[in-house]
Amino acid sequence: MDGKQLKWLFFGFSGRVSRMAYFLAGLLLAIFQAFALYQFTLAPEESSASQVWATLFWTVFFISVWSYVALGVKRLHDFGKPGIFAVTLFIPMVSILAFIVLCLYPGDPGENEYGERTNAPR
Structure with a gap:
C-alpha cells in the first residue's frame, strides 16, 4: 500500500472497504x-x-475518531448501506455491537452503487 491508498483508507469517505481491512x-x-x-x-x-x-x-x-467514521462509512458502503449509519459507532453499548456486525457481515459480491470492488475508492 502506498501513501495515497493509506490516506484514502483512513481519511476518505468514498468507495468500499472489506471486513478484514476494516478490522485491521x-x-x-x-x-x-x-x-x-x-x-x-x-x-x-x-x-x-x-x-x-x-x-x-x-x-x-x-x-x-475521523478515521473510525471514514472506515465505518466505507464498510457500510461495502454492503450497499448509506454511510449515515456510521453514527451508531458512537452510541455507547450499540457501538460494540455495530463494530462486531461490521467486522462479520459480508459485503456485496461484485459491483454496487458505491464502487466496483472493495478496498478501492470510487
Missing part, C-alpha cells in the same frame, strides 16, 4: 491510542513528558 485498520488505530495512553500513564505527573504524551494522546484520539 481499526485495530491499528486502537493500538496507537493505547500506546499514547500507556505512555501518558507512565510519565510522572506534572512533568513535561506527561504534557507531551497527553497532547499526543488527544491528537491521536481526534484523528482516530
Whole structure:
C-alpha cells in the first residue's frame, strides 16, 4: 500500500472497504491510542513528558475518531448501506455491537452503487 491508498483508507469517505481491512485498520488505530495512553500513564505527573504524551494522546484520539467514521462509512458502503449509519459507532453499548456486525457481515459480491470492488475508492 502506498501513501495515497493509506490516506484514502483512513481519511476518505468514498468507495468500499472489506471486513478484514476494516478490522485491521481499526485495530491499528486502537493500538496507537493505547500506546499514547500507556505512555501518558507512565510519565510522572506534572512533568513535561506527561504534557507531551497527553497532547499526543488527544491528537491521536481526534484523528482516530475521523478515521473510525471514514472506515465505518466505507464498510457500510461495502454492503450497499448509506454511510449515515456510521453514527451508531458512537452510541455507547450499540457501538460494540455495530463494530462486531461490521467486522462479520459480508459485503456485496461484485459491483454496487458505491464502487466496483472493495478496498478501492470510487
